[in-house]
Amino acid sequence: MAVIESEELSYFATYVSIVILKMVVLSPLTGYFRHQGNAFSNPEDMVSLKEKDRKPIFNDPMVERVRRCHLNDLENIVPFFALGLLYALTSGASTTTIVWHYRFFVVARLFHTIAYIGALPQPSRGLGFLVGLVVNVSMAVQILMYNANF
Amino acid sequence: MAVIESEELSYFATYVSIVILKMVVLSPLTGYFRHQGNAFSNPEDMVSLKEKDRKPIFNDPMVERVRRCHLNDLENIVPFFALGLLYALTSGASTTTIVWHYRFFVVARLFHTIAYIGALPQPSRGLGFLVGLVVNVSMAVQILMYNANF
Amino acid sequence: MAVIESEELSYFATYVSIVILKMVVLSPLTGYFRHQGNAFSNPEDMVSLKEKDRKPIFNDPMVERVRRCHLNDLENIVPFFALGLLYALTSGASTTTIVWHYRFFVVARLFHTIAYIGALPQPSRGLGFLVGLVVNVSMAVQILMYNANF
Numbered sequence: 413m414a415v416i417e418s419e420e421l422s423y424f425a426t427y428v429s430i431v432i433l434k435m436v437v438l439s440p441l442t443g444y445f446r447h448q449g450n451a452f453s454n455p456e457d458m459v460s461l462k463e464k465d466r467k468p469i470f471n472d473p474m475v476e477r478v479r480r481c482h483l484n485d486l487e488n489i490v491p492f493f494a495l496g497l498l499y500a501l502t503s504g505a506s507t508t509t510i511v512w513h514y515r516f517f518v519v520a521r522l523f524h525t526i527a528y529i530g531a532l533p534q535p536s537r538g539l540g541f542l543v544g545l546v547v548n549v550s551m552a553v554q555i556l557m558y559n560a561n562f
Numbered sequence: 563m564a565v566i567e568s569e570e571l572s573y574f575a576t577y578v579s580i581v582i583l584k585m586v587v588l589s590p591l592t593g594y595f596r597h598q599g600n601a602f603s604n605p606e607d608m609v610s611l612k613e614k615d616r617k618p619i620f621n622d623p624m625v626e627r628v629r630r631c632h633l634n635d636l637e638n639i640v641p642f643f644a645l646g647l648l649y650a651l652t653s654g655a656s657t658t659t660i661v662w663h664y665r666f667f668v669v670a671r672l673f674h675t676i677a678y679i680g681a682l683p684q685p686s687r688g689l690g691f692l693v694g695l696v697v698n699v700s701m702a703v704q705i706l707m708y709n710a711n712f
Numbered sequence: 713m714a715v716i717e718s719e720e721l722s723y724f725a726t727y728v729s730i731v732i733l734k735m736v737v738l739s740p741l742t743g744y745f746r747h748q749g750n751a752f753s754n755p756e757d758m759v760s761l762k763e764k765d766r767k768p769i770f771n772d773p774m775v776e777r778v779r780r781c782h783l784n785d786l787e788n789i790v791p792f793f794a795l796g797l798l799y800a801l802t803s804g805a806s807t808t809t810i811v812w813h814y815r816f817f818v819v820a821r822l823f824h825t826i827a828y829i830g831a832l833p834q835p836s837r838g839l840g841f842l843v844g845l846v847v848n849v850s851m852a853v854q855i856l857m858y859n860a861n862f
Binding site: 423424425432455 | 651706
Binding site for chain 3: 416418420421476477480483484486487488490491494495497498500501502528531532533534537541545548549552553555556558559560561562
């Protein structure tokens with residue numbers, strides 16, 4: 413029933429759905445902290461506030477923390493999608509190697525989010541970030557070496 | 563002539579091109595408002611300004627509004643690309659179901675941009691955002707359930 | 713051994729790996745400048761600093777420059793991934809046309825990064841940005857015209 417029948421792609425679809433679901437949930441989480449702290453950036457979002465409180469706030473600690481976490485996700489999970497897809501479709505790696513790249517990445521980024529939102533002591537967040545980065549670089553290098561079609 | 567012959571992928575290619583075209587146009591729009599408000603962030607962009615005006619400006623309301631809209635697009639349209647592609651290639655959904663997911667998403671995000679740039683009263687922007695988010699979550703859950711290859 | 717055997721996809725995998733590698737390297741570069749300028753945004757990152765220096769800093773010129781470059785990459789390289797993939801898989805363009813789109817984009821974005829980080833005089837950075845944008849719009853329009861499946 414699927415257009416492409418591929419075990420690797422099926423693994424990829426599973427892991428990437430998890431990590432993207434995790435990422436998109438940060439949007440409503442930002443919204444939650446905006447309401448908690450009455451910290452809105454757009455005038456049209458402030459109509460429920462008292463007249464004197466209607467000014468944009470860009471320095472609410474929790475709102476900005478979630479936003480930084482979200483941006484870091486974009487900077488890492490989006491490359492993972494691009495590289496992970498090409499790694500499944502066009503690389504010489506074995507299925508086992510491919511799947512372990514995915515597993516390490518997903519666990520590392522789930523841990524990164526917990527460490528970021530929970531403000532855990534370093535190097536916990538840094539470690540989550542680093543493992544994700546290493547997986548991305550590893551996949552990129554392997555795709556490059558396998559294809560090398562300039 | 564296409565490498566993959568698939569009706570679902572052809573629908574996907576159409577809708578994703580529209581919504582990504584819409585997104586990339588926000589870059590020159592930011593540039594337009596930067597020139598309108600003389601609000602530049604890089605010293606090398608200010609050579610046409612008088613000496614005394616050459617300082618970075620990070621709080622021009624329209625520039626920042628377009629930038630927030632652009633970031634919100636990245637946070638939602640990029641997941642749509644990832645999930646929409648996998649939804650077309652590897653899910654048990656019917657073509658009709660797939661296409662209606664795409665249609666709702668594209669209309670919702672076009673509306674979101676109009677509401678954001680035009681500063682329409684809430685909940686218009688929030689509604690556009692919410693519909694897009696629901697489409698993304700719905701596709702992610704269906705991909706996960708169909709593949710479930712851990 | 714690859715799931716999809718396609719010359720276009722192999723070219724795409726090569727070029728997109730280069731440009732995404734370039735993009736993800738900006739994360740550690742931001743980290744480098746954060747340490748150089750003691751400019752951290754999270755309290756948990758400041759334990760090595762003296763008590764009196766432990767405040768978030770959001771205006772370090774080099775940190776903010778790299779971050780703007782990184783965001784501009786996301787706004788342009790991510791659309792390139794989406795459009796470039798569909799351009800390879802589902803468009804009527806010849807392999808030569810496809811590959812030259814990729815080449816122009818990759819060179820333009822490498823140049824954009826050098827111009828941004830090095831603060832080269834305009835219009836160097838603007839030119840790199842513009843060429844990348846034109847490639848993206850050109851691919852989007854061709855994909856739309858080839859598929860046009862609404």
